[in-house]
Amino acid sequence: MDTITKEQPHHDAKDAHHDPMPFWRKYIFATDHKVIGYQYMFTAFFFLLFGFGLVMLMRWQLAYPGRPLPVLGKLIASVLGDSSMPGGIMVPEFYNALGAMHGTIMIFLGIVPLAFAAFGNFVIPLQIGSPDMVFPKINAASYWSYFVGGVVMLASFWAPGGAAQSGWTSYTPLAVIAPTGQTLWIIGMVFLITSSLLGAINFISTIIQCRAPGMTWMRLPYFVWAQLMTSFLLVLAFPPLEAAGIMQLMDRLAGTSFFLPEGLVVAAKSNVIAGYARSGGGTSLLWQHLFWFLGHPEVYVLILPAMGIVAEVIAANARRPIWGYRALVFSTLTIGFLSFIVWAHHMYMTGMGSRISVFFQTTTVLISVPSVLLLTCLILSLWGGSIRFTSSMLFAVGFLPMFGIGGLTGLPLAFNAIDLFLHDTYYVIGHFHYVVAPGTIFALFAGLYHWYPKATGRKMNESLGKLHFWGSFVCMNCIFAPMMIQGMQGVSRRLYDGGATYLLAEPTLHWNIFMSMAAWTLALFQIPFLINFIVSMKLGEKASDNPWEATTLEWSTATPPPHGNWPTLPTVYRTAYEYSVPGAARDFTPQTQPQE
Amino acid sequence: MDIPYTIQERPDTGLYNAKVGIWLFLASEVMLFGALFSTYIVLRVGSFNWMPGRDFDLNIPIGTFNTAVLILSSMTMVMAWAALKIPNFTMFNLKIDHFDWFRIFLGLTILCGLIFLGVKSFEYYGKFHHHHFPETHTFYAIYFTLTGLHALHVFGGMVVNAYLFGRGACTALVTVALTILYMAIFGPMHDTATGGGAAFIAGAAWLGIFGLPLGIFFLAVLIWKNNNSAEMWKSNPERLTNRVEVSGLFWHFVDLVWIFLFPVLYLL
Amino acid sequence: MSDTVKAIKKHVSWYMIVGVSLIVLTGVTVGVSYIHFGHSGNIVVALIIATLKAALVASIFMHLFWDMFVKMAVIFKVMIFTAIFFTGLMALTLWSLKDEIRTSSSTPGPLFRQSAPAPAEEHGH
Numbered sequence: 007m008d009t010i011t012k013e014q015p016h017h018d019a020k021d022a023h024h025d026p027m028p029f030w031r032k033y034i035f036a037t038d039h040k041v042i043g044y045q046y047m048f049t050a051f052f053f054l055l056f057g058f059g060l061v062m063l064m065r066w067q068l069a070y071p072g073r074p075l076p077v078l079g080k081l082i083a084s085v086l087g088d089s090s091m092p093g094g095i096m097v098p099e100f101y102n103a104l105g106a107m108h109g110t111i112m113i114f115l116g117i118v119p120l121a122f123a124a125f126g127n128f129v130i131p132l133q134i135g136s137p138d139m140v141f142p143k144i145n146a147a148s149y150w151s152y153f154v155g156g157v158v159m160l161a162s163f164w165a166p167g168g169a170a171q172s173g174w175t176s177y178t179p180l181a182v183i184a185p186t187g188q189t190l191w192i193i194g195m196v197f198l199i200t201s202s203l204l205g206a207i208n209f210i211s212t213i214i215q216c217r218a219p220g221m222t223w224m225r226l227p228y229f230v231w232a233q234l235m236t237s238f239l240l241v242l243a244f245p246p247l248e249a250a251g252i253m254q255l256m257d258r259l260a261g262t263s264f265f266l267p268e269g270l271v272v273a274a275k276s277n278v279i280a281g282y283a284r285s286g287g288g289t290s291l292l293w294q295h296l297f298w299f300l301g302h303p304e305v306y307v308l309i310l311p312a313m314g315i316v317a318e319v320i321a322a323n324a325r326r327p328i329w330g331y332r333a334l335v336f337s338t339l340t341i342g343f344l345s346f347i348v349w350a351h352h353m354y355m356t357g358m359g360s361r362i363s364v365f366f367q368t369t370t371v372l373i374s375v376p377s378v379l380l381l382t383c384l385i386l387s388l389w390g391g392s393i394r395f396t397s398s399m400l401f402a403v404g405f406l407p408m409f410g411i412g413g414l415t416g417l418p419l420a421f422n423a424i425d426l427f428l429h430d431t432y433y434v435i436g437h438f439h440y441v442v443a444p445g446t447i448f449a450l451f452a453g454l455y456h457w458y459p460k461a462t463g464r465k466m467n468e469s470l471g472k473l474h475f476w477g478s479f480v481c482m483n484c485i486f487a488p489m490m491i492q493g494m495q496g497v498s499r500r501l502y503d504g505g506a507t508y509l510l511a512e513p514t515l516h517w518n519i520f521m522s523m524a525a526w527t528l529a530l531f532q533i534p535f536l537i538n539f540i541v542s543m544k545l546g547e548k549a550s551d552n553p554w555e556a557t558t559l560e561w562s563t564a565t566p567p568p569h570g571n572w573p574t575l576p577t578v579y580r581t582a583y584e585y586s587v588p589g590a591a592r593d594f595t596p597q598t599q600p601q602e
Numbered sequence: 603m604d605i606p607y608t609i610q611e612r613p614d615t616g617l618y619n620a621k622v623g624i625w626l627f628l629a630s631e632v633m634l635f636g637a638l639f640s641t642y643i644v645l646r647v648g649s650f651n652w653m654p655g656r657d658f659d660l661n662i663p664i665g666t667f668n669t670a671v672l673i674l675s676s677m678t679m680v681m682a683w684a685a686l687k688i689p690n691f692t693m694f695n696l697k698i699d700h701f702d703w704f705r706i707f708l709g710l711t712i713l714c715g716l717i718f719l720g721v722k723s724f725e726y727y728g729k730f731h732h733h734h735f736p737e738t739h740t741f742y743a744i745y746f747t748l749t750g751l752h753a754l755h756v757f758g759g760m761v762v763n764a765y766l767f768g769r770g771a772c773t774a775l776v777t778v779a780l781t782i783l784y785m786a787i788f789g790p791m792h793d794t795a796t797g798g799g800a801a802f803i804a805g806a807a808w809l810g811i812f813g814l815p816l817g818i819f820f821l822a823v824l825i826w827k828n829n830n831s832a833e834m835w836k837s838n839p840e841r842l843t844n845r846v847e848v849s850g851l852f853w854h855f856v857d858l859v860w861i862f863l864f865p866v867l868y869l870l
Numbered sequence: 871m872s873d874t875v876k877a878i879k880k881h882v883s884w885y886m887i888v889g890v891s892l893i894v895l896t897g898v899t900v901g902v903s904y905i906h907f908g909h910s911g912n913i914v915v916a917l918i919i920a921t922l923k924a925a926l927v928a929s930i931f932m933h934l935f936w937d938m939f940v941k942m943a944v945i946f947k948v949m950i951f952t953a954i955f956f957t958g959l960m961a962l963t964l965w966s967l968k969d970e971i972r973t974s975s976s977t978p979g980p981l982f983r984q985s986a987p988a989p990a991e992e993h994g995h
């Protein structure tokens with residue numbers, strides 16, 4: 007037993023031979039994977055809050071259609087001009103821009119950079135026993151490409167005609183004839199895609215090449231597997247969207263018509279009828295195919311890292327091994343494979359024939375099997391554990407039913423007969439928000455609470471954490487459950503007035519105010535988190551190198567880990583989750599502890 | 603602590619890091635061009651006004667020539683790598699050091715790339731001159747998108763190769779390219795008469811064909827003896843060799859894409 | 871290891887041979903494109919030759935042939951899956967566009983139809 011204590015490197019040994027780097031070298035042009043992880047985290051967090059801000063504005067319009075927004079409305083109008091909220095009343099184009107940018111920012115600038123890039127960067131090298139990412143400079147390039155993409159997206163709010171308005175899916179032909187903001191959207195996306203590609207290639211290479219001695223594939227923590235699969239999804243699914251983006255750019259700027267049907271006639275604002283087909287002979291469906299070829303793998307990019315985080319947190323806090331580690335790994339691989347051949351379940355309404363619909367319906371139902379396996383393994387991991395309900399564990403456990411609801415509501419959508427009715431209603435919005443918001447975002451919070459002590463040397467406050475969890479948990483459900491009700495009533499998504507002009511929406515319209523209230527309350531419950539996050543850096547309870555008594559490698563190095571992570575590469579002797587091993591002296595056996 | 607396997611191969615994978623990276627990148631490139639090829643097929647079988655490239659005035663002899671040039675460049679690329687690897691490498695019984703052979707072959711590769719791009723811009727010029735733009739016809743839409751993206755890849759590969767040839771060559775290449783880009787963008791703005799813009803681009807393109815190789819070769823000769831890759835060759839030869847291999851893999855891939863593009867766009 | 875000096879020395883002649891045969895094959899593609907092989911015959915022939923050339927580049931210039939037995943299992947796996955997804959992207963997209971809803975009596979139409987008559991004015995100068 008003493009070997010572990012001996013192996014743990016000493017705190018002050020590390021900086022002895024390192025010249026302190028100036029601030030800008032250390033934090034701005036950083037190549038250290040941990041610092042890049044922090045950069046990603048702060049930027050992504052900013053965008054998450056920003057994207058949340060956008061949707062809170064939208065919820066005002068949905069709850070009180072056409073009513074001027076007090077104070078803030080005027081302020082926004084003075085910043086963004088009269089094309090946004092003249093006199094505090096939101097114009098339809100601005101509502102569309104908010105919706106499109108909310109989706110884009112949350113997915114491409116918020117969740118993916120946080121779940122994939124930030125956690126991946128910080129945790130992967132530590133968990134596999136590598137001194138750094140395998141290509142540190144490319145890693146930095148990845149962050150800066152992301153940063154530029156973010157700036158372009160933000161700047162597009164000031165473009166003539168406002169930011170992109172065609173939804174996060176940028177469906178053609180509307181996206182092709184939309185104002186300049188859409189061009190900036192495409193350019194921003196190209197930067198974001200580049201960033202993700204660089205990051206993903208880096209992650210895969212690191213995991214393949216830099217596993218520490220003894221770290222065989224089946225000894226990898228599940229988080230690493232999840233990130234590996236995520237990276238593959240990004241590497242293979244993003245390029246078609248890049249190609250599609252280039253073609254949409256050509257459509258917008260060079261007069262081609264890849265995505266414009268022949269003979270399309272558009273009534274422009276000035277009531278001039280303009281013929282739009284130029285080179286002729288394209289089809290909008292092509293865009294949808296290329297978009298969803300990315301789009302579906304992308305949703306697994308959103309969920310797999312979350313699964314990985316939850317697995318780590320649950321194992322450490324339930325004090326028992328993950329149930330069915332191999333099942334988790336192979337389910338993840340299966341999901342990765344299948345997610346490339348299900349994409350057209352987003353397109354049942356486009357008039358596909360029944361044979362191809364049946365194909366995609368079948369693959370979609372198939373993919374839910376490994377998804378359910380993942381969830382089942384995680385739930386069974388709790389069985390018989392002696393659970394510690396820390397804040398991070400609360401979020402991880404809260405994730406499970408939320409993902410369950412999200413996944414189960416996806417199943418009806420998989421069947422095209424049902425989906426023809428539910429497609430593009432609030433039901434779909436409810437479905438994927440259950441997976442992404444109380445799902446993935448809860449997992450992200452779990453991860454933040456879990457690895458915070460490793461990064462800062464201090465724990466976050468538990469009481470504030472619990473307040474944060476329970477508030478968020480209740481509010482999230484109050485926001486998204488009524489969406490299912492509205493959706494089954496037939497209320498369409500992307501309606502400027504939340505359905506007020508539709509008779510069919512009438513019986514469920516009162517939910518709009520309720521959901522908006524819940525959304526704003528949710529924002530209030532993030533305040534304890536923000537305070538906790540900042541204040542704990544200085545005042546939090548001091549944490550040891552391994553505060554949760556966990557087994558994986560990141561807990562066997564110093565806190566915070568020095569540049570290079572270890573004085574010498576650690577050697578791995580056992581699988582990732584050896585908790586409560588019968589006969590062992592303690593209830594956890596680190597991976598670095600030799601077999602007797 | 604240093605990152606392992608930057609130069610040596612990891613025993614269980616048989617690969618050094620950069621080679622894993624470049625292959626993953628190539629996988630993503632396959633999907634990028636795959637999506638564009640899919641678009642081509644969709645347009646071809648679906649567009650009611652589709653006409654194959656054969657029925658447009660694409661110049662098949664020029665296209666064939668360009669294909670041969672690119673294939674040749676791929677061959678010289680792999681020879682450059684082999685020359686680095688084989689200590690007593692020589693050809694035609696010449697008494698030239700194998701590092702110099704490497705630079706000869708790499709220089710030829712870059713030269714072939716330049717010829718390819720020169721010919722390509724000549725073709726583009728011809729199209730613009732006859733008022734054939736991406737917006738003219740679906741075929742041209744996909745033709746310009748595919749060849750344009752491919753040309754960007756060629757250029758990217760050339761920049762890397764030029765860097766491995768010597769930093770000066772790289773600087774020269776980028777400078778000249780930026781100049782041409784500048785002229786291509788701002789040239790037409792000064793001359794609004796119809797076709798004037800195209801003529802300006804054509805001028806720039808012709809300048810590219812003659813000026814670019816000349817300029818680079820003057821610089822390349824200047825830095826023949828003293829440059830960063832020669833330094834690396836002394837201090838860390840394996841690293842340089844690996845870099846050449848990785849850059850070569852990318853270059854062969856660009857060649858491979860063109861092998862499909864040529865028949866698909868010119869012949870079918 | 872497949873890239874010892876001795877092995878590469880042997881490969882050099884292969885590089886030359888492959889380079890020349892690639893150029894010859896280019897000539898062949900152009901040549902046969904003037905012969906008519908029926909409806910889709912020319913496409914098939916051209917694609918077969920292109921695939922052959924691509925295979926040569928990948929196996930000889932990119933060393934896949936020599937590495938196949940020795941190392942790079944990872945790379946092979948990645949490229950195989952890439953090929954699968956690439957095919958899936960093409961095939962499924964085409965299938966979806968072809969498989970339109972129609973009654974048994976209606977004749978198959980073009981892949982996607984004109985939504986309205988094409989504008990009379992041609993773009994051109």
Ligand code: HEM
Pocket residue numbers: 175305306308309351352370371373374377412413414416417419420421425428429430434437438441442
């Ligand atoms: C577990 C099994 C799942 C099934 C069977 C499923 C099925 C579906 C289907 C059929 C649709 C299309 C609905 C329509 O537009 O009519 C859909 C939409 C969506 N799903 Fe899922 N889903 C599952 C899990 C997930 C997960 C894990 C995520 C994300 C983390 C997710 C995110 C989304 C998103 C974002 C959309 C809507 C995209 C949009 O139209 O804007 N889904 N889902």
Ligand SMILES: [Cu+2]
Pocket residue numbers: 301302305348349351352
């Ligand atoms: Cu999907």
